[in-house]
């Protein structure tokens with residue numbers, strides 16, 4: 126064997142002949158070290174791994190030709206290359222284009238710093254391997270696997286982001302949109318099934334008019350085509366006697382959490398604030414609802430998160446904090462604090478004061494009106510979940526309206542087609558048949 130050092134990186138939990146082949150070729154070049162990506166990184170850039178990093182490291186270590194296995198904490202090759210200075214980095218040629226290209230570009234630059242070399246082998250295209258990956262991915266949509274993933278992600282990442290989804294198609298956007306940024310990959314961690322969006326898409330007001338059976342249909346549509354965890358906007362949760370059934374139904378289908386708001390009577394959307402009559406529930410009643418929901422819960426992973434409307438209804442921070450304490454004591458797994466101010470100050474004050482006394486409960490924010498705050502700032506302050514609650518419906522409606530107006534104005538579709546519509550070919554192939 127040559128005295129050259131070889132490095133390659135692996136994330137897979139489904140080892141197949143293609144991987145064995147590339148390891149064999151890499152080992153022929155010298156002493157092979159394999160970097161195994163951590164669970165957080167795999168979940169961020171690919172999908173939630175079915176096997177933990179430790180398991181995957183053990184499997185890779187057992188493959189003939191592998192001399193050493195190291196944990197790799199970043200998708201970028203910077204750390205292992207600077208530390209090990211391998212003579213060769215080995216990779217499939219699938220990263221020449223696509224979202225991994227910037228990682229490749231950086232890797233080439235790093236190798237050039239000390240005269241290392243990138244060796245690429247043709248990526249194994251094999252329908253069997255694709256089927257294997259599809260089967261592994263489909264495991265992730267199984268209720269027992271999907272349900273617990275929200276808690277897991279929050280524990281691993283500290284803070285996660287959720288995009289709203291109100292149809293199968295918007296679910297696919299929340300599931301599949303990926304961007305590359307400075308050698309890392311960004312995608313949403315989960316989905317929010319908003320009552321506002323689920324009502325609006327049906328042309329109905331956001332007043333709990335869309336009933337639970339209909340909400341479940343939406344959830345099912347989204348679940349059929351996605352794998353990411355789902356948080357349901359449960360409005361007020363309805364009658365406590367009904368809420369206990371809701372909790373069980375949601376657990377059964379694999380929803381990860383429900384957020385219920387402490388309002389009573391005819392619910393109106395929070396962003397109306399005090400412009401419309403809205404009644405906050407008593408602490409006692411709402412605590413009873415939370416406690417009964419927790420009692421009905423069958424699995425350990427499901428979460429009931431209490432949403433506090435004190436700031437929306439201008440009752441002040443002290444009222445919000447009193448309620449937060451009571452709701453957590455009643456069993457709530459977390460608190461969503463809502464505000465409709467343009468400035469984030471009152472949310473920040475609440476977060477700071479709540480976190481001083483409670484470091485454990487999950488804290489959720491919905492920065493629809495205070496939209497200038499960066500995610501990093503929320504994280505630094507102790508927020509665990511940031512929800513983009515209505516952005517896909519708010520962006521699709523203007524596009525549809527412009528299209529309709531343009532066709533009316535032009536007496537034909539050509540102009541609208543050119544300006545606002547994706548090509549027919551693209552829409553036909555947007556959802557491939559299995």
Ligand code: SPV
Nearest residue numbers: 319320321358395396514
């Ligand atoms: C929703 O998305 O339906 C919400 C958040 O409840 S908000 O519209 O801001 O009240």
Ligand code: MG
Nearest residue numbers: 319320321358
């Ligand atoms: Mg809502």
